[in-house]
Amino acid sequence: MFDDIRVGILSAKSSIKRGNKKTLAFIIFVLALIFVNLLFLPSMIGGLMGMFTGFMQYPYGDIVVEPSGDNVYINNADNVLQKVRAVQDVTFATKRLDAGASIQYKQKVVGSSIIGILPSEEYGISNYPFIITEGEFLGDLSQDEIIIGAMLVEGYFGSEIYDNLGEIKVGSFVNVTYSNGVVRKYKVKGIMEGTFELVDLNALVHYKEIKDVFGVDEGKATSVVVRVKNPDDAAKVKEKIIAVGVKEPVFTADEKSDALMRQAMQSIGMINVVSKYVSLIIGAALILIIVYINVLNRKREIGILKAVGITPRSIVISYAFISMFYVSMGILAGLVLYFASMFYFTVNPVTFYDTITIIPEIQVGLLINSIFTMLIMSVIAVILPAWRVSKESILKAIWGR
């Protein structure tokens, strides 16, 4: 066996070193494309799903605590906050008070969710402070001021799909009628655009406004929203939050988005999985064809090696080395191509409707997976044809008859 390997390496080395360089370059190029094909779509879809996950963080952060049972409010939100903030790996936590309301501007009225927030705390929690496209975000002293979601404002993305309030400007006044009948007049301080219905159909006011309107005490909240150090650990942190004695139900953003967007995500996920397998099968077939042609092209050499007494095993080993070399070079070239394209699409993201942009996501697991898959495929693909040719009659292999 040792001699088989030595001979296999010598034969592989000479064949690579002195073989046709143009063919070699072409094979490596094709293999690089196969490699990139394994990664590209999943990266884009990963980016798409990452974008959705990003959307889910507006209402839910990484973890959300909600009222138990039929309760409208978490009764002791400050107490919950205190406990949650003491939990390891929790970076920020805040309380919110949501309410249903209708907003009226001039002749137009639309129903909306009004979210009462503590403005300065939101900087560590959500993107709300950073998606103000006109005007300014609320301040801790804001009174009688409101942030309006862009889909409620005529001319913004999505506003034509839903009822909107017309051409509201920063500084316009709107009337808000809360679900308990209380009416308040607010000055529009800013317009927020997250290019997502869950954000852009809502409005933001100060926490105190809702508290006053509904006459509830300082401890009440409709949700406590939590951010953690590493979103991947959300499930673990959730357990810790329960462990420190938070009685209200606790959800991770994943659990929430599962409930909400299960279907959409599932079908995208399906496309992703199917495309991964299709790429894999096409890749495997192409590698097989490339290797097979290469082996057939070298029938004569194989016949000669056999004729002088080189074992078929050495010959198969030699072609396994050659094939692994091709594929390794293809992977290297593919990595360059892949990272170049990822860089390009990160700098110039794919954009829909001018506002939804998909930034590709580099998935290290998939990357490693694809590298190993290709390497294993390269060896499997070569064994069959090399073995078959090495078993052929010597006369046929060398002289073709």
Next chain:
Amino acid sequence: MTDEKTMIQIKDLTRYYKSGMGVVKALDGVSLKIEKGEFIAIMGASGSGKTTMLRILGLLDKPTKGEYTINNLNVVHLPEEERSYYRLTQLGYVFQDYALINEMSASENVYILSLMEGKSKKESISTAHEALVNVGLGDKGKRIPDQLSGGEKQRVAVARAIAKKPKILFADEPCANLDTHTSEQVLDVFKILNEKFGQTIVMVTHEAWHTKYVSRVIKLRDGKIVGDLRRRKN
């Protein structure tokens, strides 16, 4: 029955090729006994079956029918793996069309066989060099076949076959592309191997003057032996 002195014995060796028009009887019932240490020339017109016979003797092809023993060992029905090992360790073969690996240097073409036999790389390379020197190519070991003339390629093929000092050396027109001087050089190497090391040599040739090197001349015509002449050694 064979005895101690017999190297090769063939009986009624027959090889038919199926071709488009019908069957070509390339070898038609040949019987022959070759003793250890003989240096044999096989002669005959083109198409008379010389190559066919040599390929079968060299275990590169199998007869359609007939018997073939080397050293009393019936080699016709040996499994391919053992035939391959036999070729590697006991036989040398010089192909009419050289059959060199184009991507390997002259030296690599020769020493890959010793590597396969399990010799160290160093030893393999030095044996290969020695063989190349013997055929007058000591300084061209690094060249690949494309950088060699037809005659030089032929001599690399000879070097590959003789490097391991095989028990039996088969050579299919080894001087076909060589001028008289180089032909003599190669034939001298054969002669030394034959006389000094007692190697059995079977060589196909069509040059009458080559016969002065050999101990026996066998003539083939239409796949049959039509002459078998022993020469006195001089």
